Amino acid sequence: MTSPSPEPADKKIGGLEFILLMGLVQALQALAVDSMLPALGEMARELGSRDPNERQLVVGVFLIFSGLGCLVPGALADRFGRRPVLLGCIAAYVICSTACGLVQNFTQLLVLRAMVGFACAGLAVLPAAIIRDLHEGDRMARMQSTVSMVFMIVPMIAPSVGQAILLMASWRWIFGVMALxxxxxxxxxxxxLPETLRREYRQPISLPNIGRSMIEVTTTRAALGYVFGMALIQSAMFGYINSCQQLVGEHFGAGTRFPLIFAGMAMVMACTNFINSRIVMRFGARRVSHTALVVYIATSALQFYMATRPDETLWQFVPMMTLNMCLLGFLGANFSSIALQPFARKAGAASSAQAFIRMVLASWLGAMIGQAFDGTARPLAAALLTAGCGCLALILYSEKGELFRRRNPPGTTYPIA
Structure with missing residues (x-):
C-alpha cells in the first residue's frame, strides 16, 4: 500500500525541524495542564474556592472541553487544509490564555479554561493528521514516538516553570508564558510549515460527513478497540494528573519537591518514547504495544497491592507510578497509528473522531477518578488496574483474540524536504 505524496508547496522543512515543530505544537496542551499544577492551591484560595477537590476542575474542565472540541478541527482541516486551521487554534489559545490571567473569580477561570481547552483540541488532532499525510504503517508509529519525545520535554519542565513563576510573581503570569x-x-x-493535504483529498464540511466518520471509527473493528482501549488508559493517567498535587505534594509530603518529582517521571517517560521509536520498525507496533500492555497490567496489580497497605511511602509510590507512565510511551503512539491505518483518505476526520472519543471518555472518567481522591493512593491504583484490564479486553476484540502478531509490513514514507 502506498500513499501519494502531498501537494507541492513553496515552503520546505527538514525532518528534524518538522519533528521539533509537531512536538512543540502538541506540547502547548501539556503546558496548559502541567504548568498549573503547583499553583492550583494558590489559585483556588485567591479566587474563593472552598472545596479542596474543586481546584482539580482547573485541569478537569480543560481536558473535558479539549475532548469535546476534537470533532471540529479535523473536519475543517480536511476542507481547508492543515495550516490555516492549526494557526486559528493557536490564535484562540493565545487570546484565551491571556484572558485567564485577568480573571476575578473562580467561575470566570473555569469558563475561560473551557475555552482554552476547546482551542487546544486542534493542537492534539492536527499533528496526528499531518503525520498521517506523510507516513503510514510502522513508520508512522516511529514518527509519532519521535514527536512524543519532543512533546515530553514540556511536561518535564512545566511544573518547575510554574513553581518558578510562583516564587517570583503571581500565578497569573503562568498564563502569560502560555500566550508567549x-x-x-x-x-x-x-x-x-507547508500544507500537507492533497487537493484531491479535501472533503466538504457537512454534518452527515462528520456523522459518517464517527460511525466508521466506532464500527471499524480494527480501530475500535485501540481507540476505546487508549481512552481507558488515558482516563487513569488523567485521574493522576487531576489529583497528583494533592496526592504527591500533600498526602505523600513532597511539598516543593513535587515539580522535580513530576519532571523526573516525565523525563523517564520521554526516554521510553525514544526507545519505542528505535524498536517499532523492527518488531512492529502491535508486538511492542501488546507487550507493554501486559506489563502495564502486572505493574498496576502490584501498585494496587502496595496502595492497600497502610504504610505506603512516597518512594514506594513514585517508582511504580513512573513505570506505569513509561509504559504509556509504548502504548500511545503505537495505538494511535494502528487505529488510523484504515483511514488514509480521511486522516483529519478520523483523527478528530478518534481524539473526540478518546478525550471525552478519558477526561470524564479522569475527572471522576480525581474527585474520588480520599487522601490515599487507593482510588488511583484501582483505576490503573481496571483500565489496563479493560484495555486488554478491547484489544483482544479488535485483534480477534490474537496478540503480538505483526499484521502490516513497514510503511512507505514521503520526505517533505
Whole structure:
C-alpha cells in the first residue's frame, strides 16, 4: 500500500525541524495542564474556592472541553487544509490564555479554561493528521514516538516553570508564558510549515460527513478497540494528573519537591518514547504495544497491592507510578497509528473522531477518578488496574483474540524536504 505524496508547496522543512515543530505544537496542551499544577492551591484560595477537590476542575474542565472540541478541527482541516486551521487554534489559545490571567473569580477561570481547552483540541488532532499525510504503517508509529519525545520535554519542565513563576510573581503570569509560547509557534508555522493535504483529498464540511466518520471509527473493528482501549488508559493517567498535587505534594509530603518529582517521571517517560521509536520498525507496533500492555497490567496489580497497605511511602509510590507512565510511551503512539491505518483518505476526520472519543471518555472518567481522591493512593491504583484490564479486553476484540502478531509490513514514507 502506498500513499501519494502531498501537494507541492513553496515552503520546505527538514525532518528534524518538522519533528521539533509537531512536538512543540502538541506540547502547548501539556503546558496548559502541567504548568498549573503547583499553583492550583494558590489559585483556588485567591479566587474563593472552598472545596479542596474543586481546584482539580482547573485541569478537569480543560481536558473535558479539549475532548469535546476534537470533532471540529479535523473536519475543517480536511476542507481547508492543515495550516490555516492549526494557526486559528493557536490564535484562540493565545487570546484565551491571556484572558485567564485577568480573571476575578473562580467561575470566570473555569469558563475561560473551557475555552482554552476547546482551542487546544486542534493542537492534539492536527499533528496526528499531518503525520498521517506523510507516513503510514510502522513508520508512522516511529514518527509519532519521535514527536512524543519532543512533546515530553514540556511536561518535564512545566511544573518547575510554574513553581518558578510562583516564587517570583503571581500565578497569573503562568498564563502569560502560555500566550508567549503560542505566539512564537504561530510565527514559526507561518514561516516554515507547508500544507500537507492533497487537493484531491479535501472533503466538504457537512454534518452527515462528520456523522459518517464517527460511525466508521466506532464500527471499524480494527480501530475500535485501540481507540476505546487508549481512552481507558488515558482516563487513569488523567485521574493522576487531576489529583497528583494533592496526592504527591500533600498526602505523600513532597511539598516543593513535587515539580522535580513530576519532571523526573516525565523525563523517564520521554526516554521510553525514544526507545519505542528505535524498536517499532523492527518488531512492529502491535508486538511492542501488546507487550507493554501486559506489563502495564502486572505493574498496576502490584501498585494496587502496595496502595492497600497502610504504610505506603512516597518512594514506594513514585517508582511504580513512573513505570506505569513509561509504559504509556509504548502504548500511545503505537495505538494511535494502528487505529488510523484504515483511514488514509480521511486522516483529519478520523483523527478528530478518534481524539473526540478518546478525550471525552478519558477526561470524564479522569475527572471522576480525581474527585474520588480520599487522601490515599487507593482510588488511583484501582483505576490503573481496571483500565489496563479493560484495555486488554478491547484489544483482544479488535485483534480477534490474537496478540503480538505483526499484521502490516513497514510503511512507505514521503520526505517533505
Amino acid at each position: 509560547m503560542g505566539t512564537a509557534l504561530a510565527i514559526w508555522i507561518s514561516l516554515r
